Amino acid sequence: MDYESVIGLEVHVQIKTDSKLFCSCPTVFGAPPNSNICPVCSGYPGCLPVLNRKAVESGVRTALALGCEVREESVFARKQYFYPDLPKNYQISQYEKPLAEGGELFVETAGRPEPLRVRILRVHLEEDAGKLIHPEGAGGAEGSLVDLNRTGIPLMEIVSEPDLRSSEDAQRYLEALKSSLEYLGVSGCDMEKGSLRCDANVSIRPAGSRTLGTKVELKNMNSFRGVRDAVDYEIARQTAAVESGGRIVQETRLWDAEKGESRPMRSKEEAHDYRYFPEPDLPPLAAPKEWVESLRAALPEMPRARRERFTRDYHLTGYDARVLTAQKELGDYYEAAWQLLRTVRGDGREKLLANWVTTELLGRLNAGKMELASSPVPAESMAGLVRLILDGTLSGKIAKTVFDEMWATGGEPAEIVQKKGLVQVLDEGRIREWAKEALARNRKAADEFRSGKERALGSLVGAVMKASGGKANPEIVNRILLEELGSGKTGG
Numbered sequence: 001m002d003y004e005s006v007i008g009l010e011v012h013v014q015i016k017t018d019s020k021l022f023c024s025c026p027t028v029f030g031a032p033p034n035s036n037i038c039p040v041c042s043g044y045p046g047c048l049p050v051l052n053r054k055a056v057e058s059g060v061r062t063a064l065a066l067g068c069e070v071r072e073e074s075v076f077a078r079k080q081y082f083y084p085d086l087p088k089n090y091q092i093s094q095y096e097k098p099l100a101e102g103g104e105l106f107v108e109t110a111g112r113p114e115p116l117r118v119r120i121l122r123v124h125l126e127e128d129a130g131k132l133i134h135p136e137g138a139g140g141a142e143g144s145l146v147d148l149n150r151t152g153i154p155l156m157e158i159v160s161e162p163d164l165r166s167s168e169d170a171q172r173y174l175e176a177l178k179s180s181l182e183y184l185g186v187s188g189c190d191m192e193k194g195s196l197r198c199d200a201n202v203s204i205r206p207a208g209s210r211t212l213g214t215k216v217e218l219k220n221m222n223s224f225r226g227v228r229d230a231v232d233y234e235i236a237r238q239t240a241a242v243e244s245g246g247r248i249v250q251e252t253r254l255w256d257a258e259k260g261e262s263r264p265m266r267s268k269e270e271a272h273d274y275r276y277f278p279e280p281d282l283p284p285l286a287a288p289k290e291w292v293e294s295l296r297a298a299l300p301e302m303p304r305a306r307r308e309r310f311t312r313d314y315h316l317t318g319y320d321a322r323v324l325t326a327q328k329e330l331g332d333y334y335e336a337a338w339q340l341l342r343t344v345r346g347d348g349r350e351k352l353l354a355n356w357v358t359t360e361l362l363g364r365l366n367a368g369k370m371e372l373a374s375s376p377v378p379a380e381s382m383a384g385l386v387r388l389i390l391d392g393t394l395s396g397k398i399a400k401t402v403f404d405e406m407w408a409t410g411g412e413p414a415e416i417v418q419k420k421g422l423v424q425v426l427d428e429g430r431i432r433e434w435a436k437e438a439l440a441r442n443r444k445a446a447d448e449f450r451s452g453k454e455r456a457l458g459s460l461v462g463a464v465m466k467a468s469g470g471k472a473n474p475e476i477v478n479r480i481l482l483e484e485l486g487s488g489k490t491g492g
């Protein structure tokens, strides 16, 4: 039997703020353990939480960008459980009345002609818990250590409906969500630093069925790859269980990236009853309509709108537009370079620039695992290089040599061209001399071409290019060679 997998994601996003959600402790990452704490976030009795306005604003902006309905009044609730990283023995979260509900995110996937619409169930605010450190080996302390620096850092939880159908869908959704959050500037979105964390609910059902199967919750994935692998593993595990006549047990499983497998963490029977109740130390959170509308009006252009604008205004393919807009900075880079090129004449300027950015620049960045911010080639230099191609100074081939040099030295393209004497040769007289020489030296290839073997032209073009030190304009070389070959034919 064929099975369909049904996946929903719960994503915890650390909201970028200077101070914590309910106190003024700093949120910087990597501080010495227990240095960013105070009586409020350490859970001393009698301390009152004071809500961080910036965190609420970021939560509302995110909800609006995802098309959610923001509640005029939401309520904080205590989620109660005992764990050593939670000094109050409850986490302040939102439960029955979350910040916002009912949104959507459109996700481009490989297997569908149209973007997949993933419904967003809810967006709510909560505080983070602390961190347990388990020292290992000689010299390590016995037992575990508690670091409360992370306690009280603002989070938003974004819960999707189970609209994803494969591990690839899950990864693409997560990438699209991250891209949106980066455009909004509301989070660092660094999975390795834990500022973007993801749990997945996975079930399978016979293909075509409308009812949902028993779901298993996966935790502890800390990379895009991890999410994909964990979901694949779980789909295979459930399929094998059902096919061998077994049943799926509702449980929470912990992903082990090193072993590439998950193991049970707790079953439904042991599932926590959190005894939620409204937080008595905080009034209901008011989000007045006018305030929400002013935030909506100030939202930036989001990735999907920008992608559409790129295909429309720059005549780019869907693929180019997607690559260029996935990362806000890369889209900004492209547009900054384009501003410098828009007055230059030439066909296909937008596409030529897009090729240089997506192929050469991104290729180098990816190969070196580098961020765009540390690229030695700024947008102005990239525009300068493309301008030299457009005005005929450089052939595409020489431009690559110039780009190599720009990447290595951070130099300006025009200077490099001058210093290295890399200007393209457009002089037809010189090219014709090289062409005649090449024909004289490669009589066999010339004869082959004349007798109908068109492929022989390639080696002749290569000979001329070599004679010119790679600097002859390839189109002129082609044309002149054909002229010379033709005249040779009529002459002989």
Ligand SMILES: [Zn+2]
Binding pocket: 020, 023, 024, 025, 036, 037, 038, 039, 040, 041, 042, 152
């Ligand atoms: Zn504090």
